[in-house]
Amino acid sequence: PKRILSGAQPTGQLHLGNYLGAVRNWVSEQRQYDSYFCVVDLHALTVPQEAAELRAATRRTAALYLACGIDPERSTVFVQSHVSAHTELTWLFNCLTPINWLERMIQFKEKAIKLGEEVGIGLFDYPVLQAADILLYEPHLVPVGEDQRQHLELTRDIARRFNDRYGESLRVPEMLIRKEGARVMSLQDGSSKMSKSDPSDLSRLNLLDAPEKLRDKIKRAKSDAVMGLQFDPARPECTNLLTIYQLLSGESPEAVEARFADAGFGRFKPILADLVIEYLRPIRERYDAIAGESGYLEGILREGALRASKVAGLTLERIRDRMGLLPPF
Ligand code: ATP
Ligand code: MG
Structure with a gap:
């Protein structure tokens, strides 16, 4: 079968944007593909992190993948830093990637502005690490949200450049960006995407928020x-809330517009809140069960790291060889 790979950073908590833009599609596509889902903790380190919180967020993110419906029997779930090939390949790709390719990256510019003096080389190099994450597994498809389009284009450029220089040996993956839910916007600003790293928690609906909190944020x-x-581009906040309603209810956009054609937000918001709360309830319940079962998550991540290391190790060996590194004796 064809292979897919994707991941999310353990920066804070997964939110509805991550779910609708990415994780929901991973779940539906895992039946069809040989799937790899990774918690990219090394990416999280590109912005300042507190050590204990990073560890907790890494476990939380992996447990949420499972709670959302990723089936560890079918899919390989692992933590990026458990597979050392990712960092090693990043170095090799660093030596192949022109600086000006990275200087164009919008996400770097946006995150760098917020960090000021604290911008590390890692943040700049983020897309190269991402290229390593992906190309190690030779996926056919990479399912992500719209915000990752530019990074995936760079991954494809790096693969092509490698192939040009060293002979065809890396698969150039396609990106899989589903139109629906590809860009869920902040609740506080219809012009910026919902993000884990937005300083305002009111801007996002976290998958693990308590019902009262979800209700309050929507209000x-x-x-x-x-x-x-x-649905009107001139009304981004309205469009965003309607889109969330539409995607969670499974109704068509026309049906949703017809239903709320005469409504104001005073009537709509409580209805949306009920829908979000009921939709997320089983996810939160499964999360609690997984988090409460001692040893369960660890077992899955151990097994995942073993499986991922095997695949990644073979690709890395081939790349090292192509680039002229002497094999160890
Ligand atoms: P951070 O702010 O730390 O970068 P994030 O919210 O952007 O966090 P990531 O871990 O960077 O989340 O991304 C995980 C996946 O979720 C990616 O596939 C990304 O494209 C997708 N994604 C992130 N935000 C949204 C959003 N607002 N709408 C749809 N998809 C999103
Ligand atoms: Mg992001």
Whole structure:
């Protein structure tokens, strides 16, 4: 079968944007593909992290993959830093990647502005590590949200450059960006995407937020004063909330617009809150069960790291050989 690979950073908590843009698609696609899902803790280190919190967030993120429906019998779930090939290949790719390719990266520019003096080389190099993450597993497809398009283009460029220089040996993966849910926006600002790293927790609906918290965040979400709700690019906040409703309810956009054509936010928001709360309830319950079962998650991550290391090790060996590194004796 064809292979897919994707991941999320353990920076804080997975939110509804991660779910609708990425994890939900991983779950539905795992039946069809040989799937690898990774918690990219080395990526999280590109911005300042507290050690204990990073460890906790790494476990939480992996447990949430499972709670959302990733089946460890079918899919390989692992922690990036448990497979040392990722960092080793990053160095090899660093030596192949022009600086100006990285200087164009929008995410770097956006995150760098927020960090000021604290910008490390790791943040700049983030897309090269991501290219290593992906190309090690030779996936056919990489399912991600819209914000990762530029990074995946860079991954493809690195693969092509490697192939040009050293002979065809790396698969150039396709990106799989589903239109629906590919870019869920902040609840506080319809022009920026929902992000784990947004300093305002009110900007996002975390998968593990308590029901009252979800209700409160939706109540306080930015809206407009227009009566009647529509998908309308001129009304980004309205469009975003309707999109969340539409994706979680499974109704068509037309049906959703018709239903709320005469409604204001005062009527719509509590309905949306009920829907989000009920949708996330089973995820939170499964999460609690997984987190409460001592040794279960560890076993899956141990097995995942073994499986991933095997695949990654073979690719790395081939790359090392192509680049002229002497094999160890
Ligand atoms: P951070 O702010 O730390 O970068 P993030 O919210 O962007 O966190 P990532 O771990 O970087 O989350 O991304 C994990 C996956 O979720 C990626 O596939 C990404 O494209 C997707 N994703 C992130 N934010 C959104 C969003 N707002 N809408 C849809 N998909 C998203
Ligand atoms: Mg991100």
